[in-house]
Structures are given as C-alpha cells and as structure tokens.
Amino acid sequence: MSVTVKYRSHLAELTKTAVEPLEAAAVKDVLRHIKMQFGAEAEKEAKTMLIAVNGQSVLHLAHFKTALKDGDEVSFLPICGGG
Numbered sequence: 001m002s003v004t005v006k007y008r009s010h011l012a013e014l015t016k017t018a019v020e021p022l023e024a025a026a027v028k029d030v031l032r033h034i035k036m037q038f039g040a041e042a043e044k045e046a047k048t049m050l051i052a053v054n055g056q057s058v059l060h061l062a063h064f065k066t067a068l069k070d071g072d073e074v075s076f077l078p079i080c081g082g083g
Contacts, residue, residue: 009078
C-alpha cells in the first residue's frame, strides 16, 4: 500500500525529511523502514512518539499491527504535556 509518512520534531531532524511516500501494509512496516533507512536511534525515537493513522492514534487501533491502506497518512507526533 502506498502511504504518506509525516515526521515531526526530533524524528524529522534524525531523518532529515518531513514527509515521504512509502509502501507499507502496517505501521510495523513503517517502523522497520525507519530503522533500516535511518538507524536504530530514529526507530527508538519513533516508538516514543504519538503515532497516528489518518489522525487517529494507533493506541485506539491495533498499535504497531495497525493495517494500512492505499492513501493513508501515518504521522509521528511529539507527545506534549501540560496543564
């Protein structure tokens, strides 16, 4: 499946890109790509971020096993706290 991956914050700095097209069937495939293309540090950073598929957190879906379909958008967003 052809998806769009969006990197933000420190992950964008590590990958030196903000957006890239990618062939992936599940979120775990995107994480595998990050590790293979950009290294273990980038993968570790990606796993600490909020991962969203079409704006919905994978925590409410099937986590890293969340299936992707053609045209989906996978975003890696920094987790922010506050009050």
